[in-house]
Amino acid sequence: MKDNLGNIKNLLDEHLSAINENTGEIQIMFDYLQEVEKKVERMNQRLDNLQLTLGQPIEKTSITPLNQDEKKIFLVLYTEENPLGVDEIAEKSYLSAALVQENISNLTNKGVPLQRTLCQGQFFFSLNKEFKDRQAKENLVSLSLQSFM
DSSP states (O other): HHHHHHHHHHHHHHHHHHHHHHHHHHHHHHHHHHHHHHHHHHHHHHHHHHHHHHHHHOOOOOOOOOOOHHHHHHHHHOOOSOOOEEHHHHHHHHHOOOHHHHHHHHHHHOOOOOOEEEETTTEEEEEEEHHHHHHHOTTTTTSSSGOOO
């Protein structure tokens, strides 16, 4: 019996080790993808600057209209400087964590450029700085006081 428990413990330790290795690989890939996203964003900025220099119009970002919950989450992210976790967003928007997760996916699908950061196994979300600036100037998301009443 003691030998069997020892074997089971060894197997579980090996399994845990494999999981930890996979987690490390996932983190490395996530970091790599973040770097690629930053490079693509810089290329887009350069292309926009080049189009402005050449006098060509810049295509306007199209955002599909947001529902009330998506607007609440958008405003929480828009007014925060630091990335927030799902629980923090839920607390500030007065929505459940499950609803926040669902609506974060909806925001991305509707064209809102969210940045994701993985830290200690938890995702943190923020809005792209350039998008915040464009939102302030062009109201890309079509927010109004009436939309919250």
